[in-house]
Amino acid sequence: MTDKNGFFDLSKTGLTRRTALKGLAAGAGLAVAPGFVRYSQAQSSAPIKIGFQSHRTGIGAAYGRWYERTTAAAVKAINEAGGINGRPVEVIIEDDGTDPGRGAEVVGKFATQHKTDIVFGTLFSHVVIGSAPAAGEAKMPYFVVSEGHHVASTKLNRYVFQPGITDVKSQIQAMAPWIAANAGKKVTQIFPDFAFGYDHRDYLPPALKAQGAEVIAQIAIPPTESSFTKYFPQIPAETEVIYHVMVGPAVLTFVKELGEFYGSNRPQLFGFIDSLEATDINSPGLEFLDGSHFWEGSPRYAQPSDSAAQKAYRAAVGIDDNGAAVGDPKDVSTAAHMFGCWETLYVVKKAMEDAGYKGPEDRAKLVEATEALTEFAEGPEHPQGPKTFNGKIHQCFGIQNISKVEGGRLNVVHKTKIEDGLYEPEGDYTSQAL
Amino acid sequence: MHFGPHLLLAALEGLVTSAVLALTALGLSLVFGVMRVVNVAHGEFFMLGAVLAWAISTAISGHPALGFLTALVLAPLIVGLIALVAERLVLRRLNYNPEATIVATIGMLYIIQQLALTFYGPEARPVEPPFSHRILLPWFGYSGYKLSIIAASALLLLATWFVLTRTKIGLVMRATQYDSETAQAFGIPVDRVYAGVFALGAMLAAVAAVLIVPISQAHYLMGQDPLLLSFIVVIIGGLGSLRGTVVAAVLIGLSDGIISVFFSPTLAKIIATMLVAMVLVFRPHGLFGTASR
Numbered sequence: 079m080t081d082k083n084g085f086f087d088l089s090k091t092g093l094t095r096r097t098a099l100k101g102l103a104a105g106a107g108l109a110v111a112p113g114f115v116r117y118s119q120a121q122s123s124a125p126i127k128i129g130f131q132s133h134r135t136g137i138g139a140a141y142g143r144w145y146e147r148t149t150a151a152a153v154k155a156i157n158e159a160g161g162i163n164g165r166p167v168e169v170i171i172e173d174d175g176t177d178p179g180r181g182a183e184v185v186g187k188f189a190t191q192h193k194t195d196i197v198f199g200t201l202f203s204h205v206v207i208g209s210a211p212a213a214g215e216a217k218m219p220y221f222v223v224s225e226g227h228h229v230a231s232t233k234l235n236r237y238v239f240q241p242g243i244t245d246v247k248s249q250i251q252a253m254a255p256w257i258a259a260n261a262g263k264k265v266t267q268i269f270p271d272f273a274f275g276y277d278h279r280d281y282l283p284p285a286l287k288a289q290g291a292e293v294i295a296q297i298a299i300p301p302t303e304s305s306f307t308k309y310f311p312q313i314p315a316e317t318e319v320i321y322h323v324m325v326g327p328a329v330l331t332f333v334k335e336l337g338e339f340y341g342s343n344r345p346q347l348f349g350f351i352d353s354l355e356a357t358d359i360n361s362p363g364l365e366f367l368d369g370s371h372f373w374e375g376s377p378r379y380a381q382p383s384d385s386a387a388q389k390a391y392r393a394a395v396g397i398d399d400n401g402a403a404v405g406d407p408k409d410v411s412t413a414a415h416m417f418g419c420w421e422t423l424y425v426v427k428k429a430m431e432d433a434g435y436k437g438p439e440d441r442a443k444l445v446e447a448t449e450a451l452t453e454f455a456e457g458p459e460h461p462q463g464p465k466t467f468n469g470k471i472h473q474c475f476g477i478q479n480i481s482k483v484e485g486g487r488l489n490v491v492h493k494t495k496i497e498d499g500l501y502e503p504e505g506d507y508t509s510q511a512l
Numbered sequence: 513m514h515f516g517p518h519l520l521l522a523a524l525e526g527l528v529t530s531a532v533l534a535l536t537a538l539g540l541s542l543v544f545g546v547m548r549v550v551n552v553a554h555g556e557f558f559m560l561g562a563v564l565a566w567a568i569s570t571a572i573s574g575h576p577a578l579g580f581l582t583a584l585v586l587a588p589l590i591v592g593l594i595a596l597v598a599e600r601l602v603l604r605r606l607n608y609n610p611e612a613t614i615v616a617t618i619g620m621l622y623i624i625q626q627l628a629l630t631f632y633g634p635e636a637r638p639v640e641p642p643f644s645h646r647i648l649l650p651w652f653g654y655s656g657y658k659l660s661i662i663a664a665s666a667l668l669l670l671a672t673w674f675v676l677t678r679t680k681i682g683l684v685m686r687a688t689q690y691d692s693e694t695a696q697a698f699g700i701p702v703d704r705v706y707a708g709v710f711a712l713g714a715m716l717a718a719v720a721a722v723l724i725v726p727i728s729q730a731h732y733l734m735g736q737d738p739l740l741l742s743f744i745v746v747i748i749g750g751l752g753s754l755r756g757t758v759v760a761a762v763l764i765g766l767s768d769g770i771i772s773v774f775f776s777p778t779l780a781k782i783i784a785t786m787l788v789a790m791v792l793v794f795r796p797h798g799l800f801g802t803a804s805r
Contacts, residue, residue, distance in 0.1 A: 134634065135629060135634040136634065136733075139633070139634030139635055140635055142634075143635075300777070300778075303777070304728040304729075304734070304737070305525070305529075305727070305728060307521070307525055307654075308521075308522065308525045308769065308772045308773045308777070310652075311518050311521055311522075311652075311773055327635070327636030327729065327731045328636060328728065328729060330636075330638055330729060331638075331727065331728055331729055334727075335655075335727075338646055338653050338654065338655045339652050339653055339654075340652075340653065341646060341648065341653045356635075361638065362640060362644060363644060
């Protein structure tokens, strides 16, 4: 078997006995490495892998930090209660930099490298919109906690769900009657100049019009802006209510400069708590907010009416009565949004159990099982309140809180009903192929 | 709002921008003028100044002014020291080669930014202003602290001008800028002048950042905008010209303020960039720059 060129002569190719032994040893090492045997043996004992697309850096970093804490608390609770279908849940976190391009890459990484069962946890709407096509292409169920209307608009794809937090269109529709009746009829809107802000821009005017009020000016501000005073002269003098919703690292500056501009002689203020999420409302310069109103998904401050489930949820996540991290009063949470991570994970659990989910080959079954859900009862799994779910538009509907700044805290003064936020579906995801 | 007060607000906003911009751009211009080094990491020295201001002012309890004033002195010194080390370890070893230093400072930009992200974190953190007096005008309120930024910046610019034109250190710097080889032949330690100028440039950026941080918060990505605007200012004013830098900073700051108040901030950026293009076409050395020898 030895030809002239020595192609078959082992001694010439450099494969010595020593390297052969090394190769054998490496192979054996791989086989006993953690995880290897488990996966090859039985699918049923392997953990369910949830890819968490987190805004760890970039303009969404404060949300990312609290979304991670809430997710960790929920996963701990789920695992302690026996996991999903008897399998433990494992969360794999990838930072998307709050960037849509990076977001799509992260979804791809989860699909091909980590081979997660689902992707979960995205907040910023431009990242969701940027990542959704990648999720659809990889046929990867993508559970977002975003608040934007993009999922319910049915303009994304069948693999994208938002079962744990309501969308902006529904929130606005539910609150418009209260704004028109209690705050004022002539409204000026200030919103961030990207997808999430456009939901506010597009859905507030018709919702207010239906209540006999009107939007008299709309001011768009880039989410990366760091100075705001220059925008305030655009607010018309006859404005009765300033409706503000801002995001990004400079939200505190935004509210402070609004205070400097108006002082106590201000129009009524109605804000989305996004304008102050992760920021202490008692920061110096924010005194002028006293008496103003905010939307909150879930109240930041503990309320007298809190259910046992709400109290247990707050304790599990680790926030005190003021909505700050236990032990660090300066580390204020994103309480109005982060409950969505907790609730979404329990929806995933329910859907996986309904589908008898075993592994990535059952992703289509998981999609169908999620679409079949109709309501979530208030309780330890859904501490924010009861919700209904529309499987055709992949969106849940729930209650909204309107809170007033009084004595340095936010007190809930009005809760909407689920019906207040219902609207006609704009399409049907279930007609798309899986 | 009526036209008069509207314009007043626009001018005030523009002047605050100008004040900070003038200091930052002056640092960039000085480094280029003397060393012929395009410092792409300049914005990160700005960011470091703000981040250190946060660290120092939170470490010091008591009246916010105490922490702020300590930061105003200490933060630029620390940033200057970091710049000095960077100059010794990186730029000098590249013999201040123009192409190599651009690449090296891009590397420094990423290293400083990622270190800030690692140790300071991704959050935007506020620094309390030394005083929060609100000036009440008949039409709108305005932050008294913002006005004090303009005054502080003017003082610092005057001090820099004095050092450059009236002291021996300034003379040595100008000689090095004019002709470094001849300066060396006359016994000027060009090497040490370079190190000092690089540190001074970074310190000017850091001072500007400490001044602005009580109104805009410290964040690890905050160095990008000032870098871009500084380049615009330096190109329009003429690289290496102190007077040109200040004039261009006021021009860009005011036009930015006025255009963004009356029209939109995006239009202000478009016009500034157009202006750069026009200057590059019709006066490649900038408004006050001199042709290189």
